[in-house]
Amino acid sequence: MELSVVGGEPLRAVAMQQLLDLDLPDELERQLNPPTRAYVRDRRAMANTPMDVKELRASGALVLAVDMPGVAPADVRVEVEDGNVLAISGERRRPAGDGDDGGEGVKYLRMERRMGKFMRRFPLPESADLDGVRAEYKDGVLTVTVDKKPPPEPQKPRVVEVKVAGAGEPKGKGK
Numbered sequence: 001m002e003l004s005v006v007g008g009e010p011l012r013a014v015a016m017q018q019l020l021d022l023d024l025p026d027e028l029e030r031q032l033n034p035p036t037r038a039y040v041r042d043r044r045a046m047a048n049t050p051m052d053v054k055e056l057r058a059s060g061a062l063v064l065a066v067d068m069p070g071v072a073p074a075d076v077r078v079e080v081e082d083g084n085v086l087a088i089s090g091e092r093r094r095p096a097g098d099g100d101d102g103g104e105g106v107k108y109l110r111m112e113r114r115m116g117k118f119m120r121r122f123p124l125p126e127s128a129d130l131d132g133v134r135a136e137y138k139d140g141v142l143t144v145t146v147d148k149k150p151p152p153e154p155q156k157p158r159v160v161e162v163k164v165a166g167a168g169e170p171k172g173k174g175k
Contacts, residue, residue, distance in 0.1 A: 049118045051088075060148035064088070064122060069140035070113065078135045078144055081121075084128060088142065089119040 050067045066088055068076065076090040092115050124130070124146060132147040 049120050051120055051122075053122065060127070062124070062128065062146040062148075064142075064144040064146075066120065066142040066144070067140065068092075068137070068142050071140070073137045076135075076137060076142055078133070078142075080124075080130050080133055084124040084126065084130065086122045086124055086133070086144065086146065087119060088122075088144065089117065091117045 052065045054063050054065075055061070056063060064086070068090060071090050071092050075093065077088070079087045079089075081087050092113070094115055127148050129147040129149045134145045136143045136145075
């Protein structure tokens, strides 16, 4: 028994079309394979790494300040990736003797500071001088400075020598 709707299409066909219009494979994939806790934790850590970006009026340089308290400078990495992308990554580790070594260690009653890896990416403008990127780490703050390329020098017009055709040749026999 088929029920008809306005327009003459069977109700079953309309319902089936609506189901097919949904992106069920992707939704089903998300439900069956949720992201791991580590992935979610790392994603949050990446998103929650505070960063200020400012442009200096005088020089046009970009200055990025990233808060990284408790991160050893050796665990910080600054890279310029293909496509003018600045990548800042690192890892905050637990202090030695905090229980990860199998010894007595400590028992955390509350742990609000995130441990683990983090990464932030920032697209750089075409005018960025990729060879002049500088990074400085002081008091838990990483400061990355990206200079602006100097404007191209205007080309001076090339002067072309104009030669006179037939110069130096006799113009004809004089009478």
